[in-house]
Amino acid sequence: MVSTHVLLSKEESDELLNVLGVSRDDLPKISTRDPMVKYLKAKRGDIVKLIRNSPTAGQAIGYRVVV
Amino acid sequence: MSLSNKKIVKGIKFGLLSPEKIVKQAVVEINSPETYDQDGLPVPGGLMDRRLGTVEPSQRCETCGARAGKCPGHFGYIRLERPVIHPGLAKKIHETLSAVCRECGRIKLSDEELEEYEKQMKELEGRNPNLAKALSKTVIKKASQVNVCPHCGATNYSIEYERPTTFYEEMGGKKGEASSLVRIPPTEIRIRLEKINSVEANLLGWDNEVARPEWSVLTYLPVPPISMRPAITLETGLRSEDDLTHKLVDILRANEKLKEHISSGAPQSVIDDVWELLQYHVITYFDNETQGAPSSRHRSGRPLRTLAQRLKGKEGRFRGNLLGKRVDFSSRSVISPDPWIGINEVGVPIEVAKILTIPEKVTDLNIDRMKELVKRGPNNYPGANYVVRPNGVMVDLRYVKDTNEIGNELGQGFIVERHLRDGDVVLFNRQPSLHRPSIMGHVVRVLPYRTFRLNPAVCPPYNADFDGDEMNLHVPQGEEAEAEAKEILLVENNLLSPRFGGPLMGAIQDFISGAFLLTRKSVLLEKGEVMDLLYAGSYEGPLPPPAITQPRPLWTGKQIVSLFIPESITYSSKANSCVGCGDCKYDDCPGDGFVYVKDGELLMGVLDKKSIGATVPNSLLHRIVKDAGVAAGREFMDKAFKVFLRYSEGNGFTVGLKDLEIPNTVREALKKRIKEVEGEIDEAIAAYERGEVEAEAGKTVEEEIEDTIMSKLTKLRDEVGDTAAKNMDHESHSYMMALTGARGSVLNLTQISAIVGQQSSRGGRIVRGYSDRTLPVFDHGDMSAKGRGFVESSFYEGLSPVEFFFHAVTGREGLVDTAVRTSQSGYMQRRLIHALEDLHVEYDGSVRGAEGELIEVKYGDDGVDPAKSDHGIALNVDRIIDKVLKEGEVE
Numbered sequence: 001m002v003s004t005h006v007l008l009s010k011e012e013s014d015e016l017l018n019v020l021g022v023s024r025d026d027l028p029k030i031s032t033r034d035p036m037v038k039y040l041k042a043k044r045g046d047i048v049k050l051i052r053n054s055p056t057a058g059q060a061i062g063y064r065v066v067v
Numbered sequence: 068m069s070l071s072n073k074k075i076v077k078g079i080k081f082g083l084l085s086p087e088k089i090v091k092q093a094v095v096e097i098n099s100p101e102t103y104d105q106d107g108l109p110v111p112g113g114l115m116d117r118r119l120g121t122v123e124p125s126q127r128c129e130t131c132g133a134r135a136g137k138c139p140g141h142f143g144y145i146r147l148e149r150p151v152i153h154p155g156l157a158k159k160i161h162e163t164l165s166a167v168c169r170e171c172g173r174i175k176l177s178d179e180e181l182e183e184y185e186k187q188m189k190e191l192e193g194r195n196p197n198l199a200k201a202l203s204k205t206v207i208k209k210a211s212q213v214n215v216c217p218h219c220g221a222t223n224y225s226i227e228y229e230r231p232t233t234f235y236e237e238m239g240g241k242k243g244e245a246s247s248l249v250r251i252p253p254t255e256i257r258i259r260l261e262k263i264n265s266v267e268a269n270l271l272g273w274d275n276e277v278a279r280p281e282w283s284v285l286t287y288l289p290v291p292p293i294s295m296r297p298a299i300t301l302e303t304g305l306r307s308e309d310d311l312t313h314k315l316v317d318i319l320r321a322n323e324k325l326k327e328h329i330s331s332g333a334p335q336s337v338i339d340d341v342w343e344l345l346q347y348h349v350i351t352y353f354d355n356e357t358q359g360a361p362s363s364r365h366r367s368g369r370p371l372r373t374l375a376q377r378l379k380g381k382e383g384r385f386r387g388n389l390l391g392k393r394v395d396f397s398s399r400s401v402i403s404p405d406p407w408i409g410i411n412e413v414g415v416p417i418e419v420a421k422i423l424t425i426p427e428k429v430t431d432l433n434i435d436r437m438k439e440l441v442k443r444g445p446n447n448y449p450g451a452n453y454v455v456r457p458n459g460v461m462v463d464l465r466y467v468k469d470t471n472e473i474g475n476e477l478g479q480g481f482i483v484e485r486h487l488r489d490g491d492v493v494l495f496n497r498q499p500s501l502h503r504p505s506i507m508g509h510v511v512r513v514l515p516y517r518t519f520r521l522n523p524a525v526c527p528p529y530n531a532d533f534d535g536d537e538m539n540l541h542v543p544q545g546e547e548a549e550a551e552a553k554e555i556l557l558v559e560n561n562l563l564s565p566r567f568g569g570p571l572m573g574a575i576q577d578f579i580s581g582a583f584l585l586t587r588k589s590v591l592l593e594k595g596e597v598m599d600l601l602y603a604g605s606y607e608g609p610l611p612p613p614a615i616t617q618p619r620p621l622w623t624g625k626q627i628v629s630l631f632i633p634e635s636i637t638y639s640s641k642a643n644s645c646v647g648c649g650d651c652k653y654d655d656c657p658g659d660g661f662v663y664v665k666d667g668e669l670l671m672g673v674l675d676k677k678s679i680g681a682t683v684p685n686s687l688l689h690r691i692v693k694d695a696g697v698a699a700g701r702e703f704m705d706k707a708f709k710v711f712l713r714y715s716e717g718n719g720f721t722v723g724l725k726d727l728e729i730p731n732t733v734r735e736a737l738k739k740r741i742k743e744v745e746g747e748i749d750e751a752i753a754a755y756e757r758g759e760v761e762a763e764a765g766k767t768v769e770e771e772i773e774d775t776i777m778s779k780l781t782k783l784r785d786e787v788g789d790t791a792a793k794n795m796d797h798e799s800h801s802y803m804m805a806l807t808g809a810r811g812s813v814l815n816l817t818q819i820s821a822i823v824g825q826q827s828s829r830g831g832r833i834v835r836g837y838s839d840r841t842l843p844v845f846d847h848g849d850m851s852a853k854g855r856g857f858v859e860s861s862f863y864e865g866l867s868p869v870e871f872f873f874h875a876v877t878g879r880e881g882l883v884d885t886a887v888r889t890s891q892s893g894y895m896q897r898r899l900i901h902a903l904e905d906l907h908v909e910y911d912g913s914v915r916g917a918e919g920e921l922i923e924v925k926y927g928d929d930g931v932d933p934a935k936s937d938h939g940i941a942l943n944v945d946r947i948i949d950k951v952l953k954e955g956e957v958e
Binding site: 020021022025026027028054056057060061062063 | 911913918919920921922923924925927928929931
């Protein structure tokens with residue numbers, strides 16, 4: 001039911017922000033109280049990658065910054 | 068303004084006007100309720116004081132010396148004899164009073180608590196305004212519950228607020244005494260608010276720098292300049308003052324009365340009454356729709372339009388004047404159809420073309436033409452209305468005695484505002500403008516009479532019909548706007564929907580009937596007929612060899628149509644007349660339902676809605692537009708559609724009652740069948756009443772019997788409908804229209820000729836009306852088919868009064884639903900547009916918000932632009948295989 005959440009490492013995060021050309025504040029947010037965030041033990045400021053099913057593309061990728 | 072001293076607005080901060088500021092920004096104190104003296108001159112110190120600025124062009128402003136247009140107007144002020152509550156802030160005052168001590172003005176929380184809250188507030192301020200607001204709410208809530216001030220030990224009472232601006236303290240109530248409400252006068256409120264220190268004011272949600280709590284109790288009132296409330300002079304010469312002026316007069320009168328009473332030492336109760344009156348006038352001056360205060364009215368009984376009313380609502384300053392403005396160079400008229408003009412065109416009445424103008428710069432290339440237009444003047448049709456000289460002076464040709472003179476004066480640098488002419492591009496719009504194709508560019512075709520004309524094929528995107536619809540027309544002013552209209556907005560560039568990539572426009576109604584008639588197998592045309600049709604389609608080129616040469620040359624309808632299909636098109640599909648045999652018989656199809664176009668030649672099949680209709684996916688028209696280009700698509704629609712119409716005109720196309728007759732024997736058989744099923748239903752009801760019906764899981768017995776009846780009736784209607792449809796005259800034009808999709812459905816036909824069927828209300832059979840029955844002609848609790856809205860008659864036979872009533876119930880419900888739905892979806896759309904308006908797709912394919920924030924990594928997850936897709940799918944693989952293998956080919 002819950003789509004795949006992956007915690008990005010520091011390097012991966014920096015790489016991602018560079019590629020997207022955005023700062024952390026420009027990413028969509030996810031709460032520290034979110035169960036998946038707790039499960040991944042992600043801290044405030046970490047970036048979580050979402051892989052989920054999409055009716056148009058099969059699989060789609062999204063990113064959330066933990067706040 | 069030069070570029071260097073331009074300032075960038077970073078933000079706007081709202082606050083309260085302090086009494087000092089009110090006085091300082093004012094140029095005059097207003098204290099006289101009189102506006103004009105006996106001579107009709109403004110009274111100094113009155114509401115029309117000359118120092119407040121002027122709106123009359125003959126006068127100069129006494130303050131700044133500028134004339135009407137240039138003088139911005141200047142504020143005055145009124146000194147209120149007694150303070151009054153600002154009605155918009157009454158709630159905030161109540162919160163504040165409840166939270167602070169009545170004696171010392173401190174928040175009724177301990178020093179430690181306050182320190183903690185102040186620290187939190189400092190952290191939140193500026194960073195997160197929403198949380199700061201929430202914090203002050205908790206402070207207020209906590210402090211309001213304290214009775215004894217922790218700072219000075221004074222006893223506090225709970226404060227009651229009565230709309231709109233009255234406050235009470237709940238005194239007493241100790242030791243079984245009855246509590247009594249004591250009113251707190253605004254003077255006292257102001258004193259208490261003054262005591263609050265700046266840090267604690269911030270904690271209570273006041274922005275201390277720009278909004279001190281005590282400023283919410285007004286001691287001075289600003290008087291807006293006359294330019295904000297101009298009087299209008301009626302034809303009779305009488306002056307009619309603005310509503311704001313009226314209200315300000317009321318305030319001044321009450322204020323003066325209050326002053327008299329105070330100075331004459333009137334009893335307190337009298338003073339309080341007048342004070343209350345002053346408060347009322349101030350309330351309604353701010354907002355005449357305040358809850359708890361009766362609205363202030365004009366002599367005629369019309370409610371006054373005061374400050375809040377000027378801003379609020381659809382016609383208020385924001386929605387009416389700032390977000391929506393009226394424009395020049397536009398026109399509106401009733402629309403009517405004209406299939407003989409192109410889909411790119413719009414017919415514009417001459418009378419309109421003489422008023423709407425296009426500015427054209429005079430150059431060496433057009434000077435002779437421009438001279439001629441100017442000489443013809445504003446009243447002879449291809450003429451001009453204005454000439455702009457190189458120095459920027461505009462000459463209105465209506466008032467020029469000799470247009471020849473100014474015509475000869477023309478040279479480079481002049482601009483001529485010439486009449487609209489054939490070939491100009493204009494924007495055409497029909498409200499509600501729900502999607503992009505609600506405004507499209509059309510090429511002008513100046514025509515006689517007074518309606519805008521448009522080709523019926525472009526009705527679908529506008530959702531237009533001709534039962535009185537009106538449309539708007541806008542003329543682009545300038546080359547850039549014109550180029551955009553031509554290259555982006557033109558109808559042919561909008562043939563495909565930006566929402567799903569399918570065709571939005573196409574054949575409707577008679578176009579479809581005509582296409583079907585022409586492409587049927589039985590059509591064989593004489594040479595003369597062929598010539599006539601091709602002339603209608605402005606065909607240029609050789610005649611194809613006739614399909615039949617003996618005894619005389621004859622052409623098929625399909626040959627004629629083929630002349631208009633681009634050569635690159637190869638296409639196959641099934642028409643509506645396809646009976647759906649498992650194995651396609653292709654050319655031998657009884658309904659000629661297999662449509663096959665090879666290299667632009669219609670080899671088999673009839674054209675109908677499925678091939679050339681509007682908003683039909685994967686149609687022949689779709690293929691033409693996509694594979695051969697929009698220009699080819701437009702040409703096909705412009706030319707072939709005219710041929711279809713011409714053929715249907717020559718052939719004759721009409722409907723009559725006879726079309727819908729079914730043989731009497733069949734009719735009787737159907738009636739018998741209806742009676743049979745009604746009998747079955749009565750049996751089922753009897754069984755239910757005996758308690759023999761068992762419900763399926765999840766249903767009550769009532770639902771079970773209801774479902775049983777409904778399914779029996781639906782089945783009956785389908786069965787009767789099918790039989791009736793089979794026995795109808797399939798060559799009749801009515802049936803033909805239903806079959807080809809030109810208009811109506813087979814269901815409509817069976818309702819006319821066989822049975823109307825079950826009427827519904829609120830998603831089920833009709834049950835409402837009298838207690839336990841729909842109408843008094845039925846027994847209580849009658850559940851039979853007839854008693855619950857089953858109409859067994861057909862429109863052909865006519866309905867019984869009871870059936871007619873049921874039919875009206877359904878009809879009315881449909882009408883109400885439509886009305887409710889449109890208003891609801893309209894509001895939803897408004898909200899959605901405001902929420903989504905600044906989203907855009909960046910060059911990297913991601914969706915970003917206004918400030919570059921990431922919304923979606925890839926638009927729609929797959930990055931496909933639906934406008935260029937095939938119904939949302941980027942690549943129609945089947946279609947490509949088809950094209951490469953020419954699989955549709957049949958030998």
